[in-house]
Amino acid sequence: xxxxxxxxxxxxxxxxxxxxxxxxxxxxxxxxxxxxxxxxxxxxxxxxxxxxxxxxxxxxxxxxxxxxxxxxxxxxxxxxxxxxxxxxxxxxxxxxxxxxxxxxxxxxxxxxxxxxxxxxxxxxxxxxxxxxxxxxxxxxxxxxxxxxxxxxxxxxxxxxxxxxxxxxxxxxxxxxxxxxxxxxxxxxxxxxxxxxxxxxxxxxxxxxxxxxxxxxxxxxxxxxxxxxxxxxxxxxxxxxxxxxxxxxxxxxxxxxxxxxxxxxxxxxxxxxxxxxxxxxxxxxxxxxxxxxxxxxxxxxxxxxxxxxxxxxxxxxxxxxxxxxxxxxxxxxxxxxxxxxxxxxxxxxxxxxxxxxxxxxxxxxxxxxxxxxxxxxxxxxxxxxxxxxxxxxxxxxxxxxxxxxxxx
Numbered sequence: 001x002x003x004x005x006x007x008x009x010x011x012x013x014x015x016x017x018x019x020x021x022x023x024x025x026x027x028x029x030x031x032x033x034x035x036x037x038x039x040x041x042x043x044x045x046x047x048x049x050x051x052x053x054x055x056x057x058x059x060x061x062x063x064x065x066x067x068x069x070x071x072x073x074x075x076x077x078x079x080x081x082x083x084x085x086x087x088x089x090x091x092x093x094x095x096x097x098x099x100x101x102x103x104x105x106x107x108x109x110x111x112x113x114x115x116x117x118x119x120x121x122x123x124x125x126x127x128x129x130x131x132x133x134x135x136x137x138x139x140x141x142x143x144x145x146x147x148x149x150x151x152x153x154x155x156x157x158x159x160x161x162x163x164x165x166x167x168x169x170x171x172x173x174x175x176x177x178x179x180x181x182x183x184x185x186x187x188x189x190x191x192x193x194x195x196x197x198x199x200x201x202x203x204x205x206x207x208x209x210x211x212x213x214x215x216x217x218x219x220x221x222x223x224x225x226x227x228x229x230x231x232x233x234x235x236x237x238x239x240x241x242x243x244x245x246x247x248x249x250x251x252x253x254x255x256x257x258x259x260x261x262x263x264x265x266x267x268x269x270x271x272x273x274x275x276x277x278x279x280x281x282x283x284x285x286x287x288x289x290x291x292x293x294x295x296x297x298x299x300x301x302x303x304x305x306x307x308x309x310x311x312x313x314x315x316x317x318x319x320x321x322x323x324x325x326x327x328x329x330x331x332x333x334x335x336x337x338x339x340x341x342x343x344x345x346x347x348x349x350x351x352x353x354x355x356x357x358x359x360x361x362x363x364x365x366x367x368x369x370x371x372x373x374x375x376x377x378x379x380x381x382x383x384x385x386x387x388x389x390x391x392x393x394x395x396x397x398x399x400x401x402x403x404x405x406x407x
Contacts, residue, residue: 005369007034012196015040015095016075017103017115019047021148021178022132022212024071025185027102030192031074031373032362035100038386039072039378040091043079043406046380047072059355062379069357071185073349074373079381079406087404088113093390095120095127100192104132107142117207127205128195130188136211146212148178155180155216160223163238170236184215240299245291246270249328250303252311259302260324264288269321274305335360347372353379381406 012035016027024039024047031037041047053065081087092114095101101120103110110116117129131137134146152158152174162173188210195206217224223234226242234242241247246267249256261267264287268280279285284294291298306314311327318325329337335346349372350356357376364371387396387405399405 007371009033009035012099013097014100014102015098017101018132020049021071021181022184023102023104025182026188027075028071028073029189032364032371037075039075039077041077041079041380043081043381043403050380057354057357062354064354069359069377072377073359074375075378076383076386077378077381078384078386081404082113082115084404086399088115090390091115092120096124098127100128102130106145107133107137121205121207125204126199128192129205130192130208130210132184132188132210134211135213137209148181149174151180151212151216155213156220157216160234160236162236164236180212180216183219184210184212187215243292244288245295246299246302250306252306252309252314254310256328257311257314258326258328262324266323270323273317273321274302349374349376352376353382
């Protein structure tokens with residue numbers, strides 16, 4: 001029988017002091033990739049997102065918000081009040097045997113407990129310490145709290161999202177999920193991997209400074225480049241694309257579909273399907289740059305034709321012709337799509353205090369192997385017995401009675 005493959009981060013211990021989304025998203029990825037992740041939470045309250053319901057997941061008297069489940073797979077939870085001297089000393093002891101610490105407290109917030117990067121790395125020079133804040137460790141806004149919604153606004157994303165001013169419902173709009181938090185989490189996971197790789201050569205850990213605001217600016221991608229090159233701010237296009245035409249939804253007779261033409265060859269095939277082969281040779285439409293300029297004339301013509309037939313008919317014909325197109329699914333429809341079912345997007349993990357928990361699995365595949373941490377999200381303080389690695393039985397019981405350790 002073939003031996004099970006070693007996961008990429010097997011043997012790496014992560015001490016997760018973070019809460020809400022950006023930090024937990026990073027540490028969930030590390031857990032999926034094989035790291036041992038110990039989530040340190042405040043007794044009695046725990047991660048804020050445990051309480052961000054409804055909806056709620058309930059099992060045998062345990063109740064936790066669905067929000068929490070999305071970002072905490074694969075972790076073991078211990079409850080420690082590190083605002084106390086003994087609790088902070090315990091966490092420092094744990095950090096001395098960790099490879100990675102992740103935290104998202106305000107700048108300087110952990111220094112008074114001796115849990116800042118300088119203090120912990122003085123005791124453990126191999127430690128990779130990742131701090132996630134709203135605006136970074138320095139600069140005029142470094143003391144501000146960072147919330148995804150505010151970052152989407154300050155970082156330019158909301159100026160690009162939504163219908164143009166003057167149209168019904170026009171105005172800035174946030175993205176439907178906390179993309180600044182999620183992107184920051186993935187940047188954090190990548191930075192941690194890079195630091196661990198460098199540590200193999202140098203023996204030294206690292207201090208990582210990640211800011212939601214910096215990440216939001218970086219993820220503007222082509223829109224930031226458009227602004228810098230042109231000297232003009234991009235404007236909201238609704239569901240359209242600033243650089244590609246046609247690349248947007250069109251209302252079929254029964255429901256909207258997305259047509260995403262990425263090059264002139266695809267446009268020629270679309271033109272033929274729409275009964276206007278001449279568009280492919282018309283200088284007004286034959287190139288993408290011309291179509292961007294002629295957006296106002298071309299799009300209404302396409303809209304009128306698409307509206308004459310049902311979505312399924314168009315999608316079948318477009319797919320057969322190799323023109324990228326697709327439906328606009330609800331979340332439930334997306335998770336039930338045949339491709340999502342085939343790829344195993346929906347997973348469930350059980351065996352913990354929260355029972356069987358439904359989740360969306362990791363998208364990562366390496367050599368055909370999926371990487372989903374086998375542990376379900378934990379109940380608060382579910383794995384307190386782990387602390388016996390750092391405390392003898394008497395100390396552990398005393399701290400539990402004092403409320404410094406517990407659930």
